[in-house]
Amino acid sequence: MTSRDFEPNLPPELTESPTSGQSDYPEWLKDQLHDLIQHQDFEAAKMLLEPAQPADIAEAIEQLPAPLQVLAFRLLSKTEAIEVYEYFSPSMQQQLIGDFRQPEVLGVIDGMSPDDRARLFDELPAKVVRQVLHELTPAEREATSRLLGYPPDTAGRIMTPEYVALQESQTVAQALEHIRRCAEQAETIAYLYIMDGQRRLTGILSLRELVIASPDRLIGDVMTRNVVYAHTDTDQEEVARLIQRYDFLALPIVDQEQRLVGIVTVDDVLDVMEAETTEDIYALGGVEAVEDGYFQTNLFTVARKRVIWLMVLLLANTLTSSVIRSQEAVLEQVVVLAAFIPLLIDAGGNVGAQSSTVVIRGLSTDDRQMKQFSWVIRREVTAGLLLGAMLAVVVFVWATVLQGNAMVAIAVGISLFAISILASFAGSALPYVFHSLGLDPALMSAPFITTAVDVLGVWIYLNAARIILGIDG
Known part of the structure; x- marks a missing residue:
């Protein structure tokens, strides 16, 4: 079948097609791309992909059936392929590496930014990494190996060495000419970094400041000397906080001798923040984060990662059972008391979860108020007191209506x-305890808060009932 037999609705011809950037555009692009490749109309498929954004193309290709994904990716030019490849999920990147002949994949990987390439190599088997590294150009091999030499989750691991550096002795006109020559290889030219003869970072200059300065002025006279920076061993979360705090587009990274070795850009920080937020949300639910995305991971791996904390909680709940068994005399005399146990421990768990969520979020964002831990705990306990008073009134009325027994x-x-x-005390205090011990408060707090509220809550309830109802025993 020729292109005359099958006439696709390409963007210039389809007035009702969604616009690139809309949520349904990748789905529309995938459907059109699928039909064109199925009918072997590759020229029309290339025309379809040309105006699309790399992120939309990557999402569309990932949704295609596996046999068509390689065909669709091969329709892209080398420049487009490099940009699109960086948006693929790690599993998709690995799959394409396995499907391509070696020269084809090397062309894409060699053209990637060093930080994106290092991130890809983190996901690949060591044997494949060694093979690909050996085939890279010497410059790209050295840049990638240097990044891989830094510890994971640090500024050194996520930075890129592709930046524009200037000298204080250069004039503005010389600096502009230098930027024209090397801007193509730089990750960003929004900020320009000034170094001395030993490559030590001495200042920073925005492109805006450079453009509006007189051509004959020296860089040393117009630059800012008070530079915010991070070291190569700084945790990536701290780097993200610095960029967020100062509204930077990029942050310079220096080694222990204050030599500039790279920059971390805001797009990398967004990836870090998304990954860290996902990890914290999973941890709050007692779920260990997965590398390729939850719904792309096989069920056996999912079950293995989720069962650990479920077993911990299961064992912890045996303590609640022990407390109930020790108070059988109370329950035997007033059986109706047992009906309210789930209500009490669930309500307590919810209150504790609210307090822990607030505190864990504050610790994660390095909120200044969180340093006043005693004030934070007092505040949450006071909130628990107010919440408890309101809930107690409601449950008193409800229990009276249900049971008709005012004492119960x-x-x-x-x-x-x-x-x-x-619950408010446990929810606010335990995250501080685990944070001070160097443990993840999001992961550790949930099971211990649940245990404390369940065990002590049941003990409080049954002993309060014993005293109020005058039960012996």
Whole structure:
């Protein structure tokens, strides 16, 4: 079948097609691309991809059936392929490496930014990394090896060595000419970095400041000497906080001798923040983060990563059972008390989860108020007291309506009041404890808060009921 037999609705001809950037555009692009490749109309497929953004092309190709993904990717020019490849998921990148002949994949990988290439190599088997590294050009091999030599999750690992450097002795006109020559290889030219003869970072200059300065002025006279920077061993989360705090587009990275070795750009920081936020959200639910995305991971791996904390919580809940068994005398005399146990521990768990979420988020964002830990705990306990009072009134009325026993309703109300205070204290204090021990507060807090609220909550409830109802035993 020729292109005359099959006439696709290409963007210039399809007035009702979605615009690039809209949420349904990648789906539309995928459908059109699928039909064109199926009918072997490769020229029309190339025309379809030309005006699309790399991120949209990557998403569309990933949604194609596996046999068509390689064909679609090969339709791209080398420059387009490099940009699109960087947007693929790690699993898709590995798959394409396996599907391509060696010269084809090397052309794409050699053209990637060193930081993106290092991120890709982190996901690949060591044998493949060694093979690909050996085939790279000497300059790219050296740049990538240097980044891979830094510890994971540090500024050195996510930085790029592609930046524009200037000298204080250069004039503005000389600097502009230098930028014209090397801007093509730089990650960004929004900021220009000034170094001395030993490559030590001495200042910074924005492109805007350079353009509006007189051509004959020296760089040393117009640059800013008070530079915000990070070291190669700085944690990537701290780098993200610095860029967010100062609204930078890039942050210079120096080694222990203050020599400029690279920059971290805001697009890399966004990836870091997304990954760290995802990890924290998973941790709050007791789920270990996965590399390729939750829904791209096989179910056996998912189950293995989720079962660990479920087993911990299962064992912890045996303590609750032990408390209930020790109070069988109370439950035997007033059986209706057992009906309110789930209500109390669930309400306490919710209050504790709210407090822990607030504190963990503050610790993650390095909120200045979080340094006043005693003030934060007092604030959350006070909030728990107010919440407990309001919930106690509601549950007292509800228990009275359901059971018609005012004394049981009082026991339930008082217990919920006390449990809310306990849950607020546990939810705010435990994250601080684990943070001070160097443990992940998001991962560690949930099971321990649940255990504390369940065990102590049931103990408070049954003992309060024993006293209020005058039960012996």
